[in-house]
Amino acid sequence: MTILxxxxAPTxxxxxxLRxxxxxxxxxxxxxxxxPISLPATVVTVGGYLAVAGGVMSAVSQVAKEDSPKD
Known part of the structure; x- marks a missing residue:
């Protein structure tokens, strides 16, 4: 099964x-x-981490699929 x-497949x-x-x-x-306003460096750093974590969470959740029952 390919990534596509x-x-x-149904999620x-x-x-x-979660996505x-x-x-x-x-x-x-x-x-x-x-x-548009200047924020402290720690807030900008946290914003970067949130953006990456949210993107990874969404991507992993998108490729999760339901297993078909085994006969």
Whole structure:
């Protein structure tokens, strides 16, 4: 099974929720990184980590698939 086949396969409900949470975390991180005001360096660093963590969480959740019952 290729990665494209896994991405097209049905995703379990838990991972759909996890994917949505990951997208929200990535959006918050992106907002912190592109804020129009100057923020402390630690806040910008945390924003970068949030963006990466949210992206990874969403990507991993997208390729999770339901197993078919074995006969």
């Amino acid at each position: 086949d896994r991405a097209k 379990p409900k838990f991972f759909k929720v 949505t949470i990951g997208l929200v975390i990535a959006a918050v991180g992106g907002t912190l990184l592109t804020a």
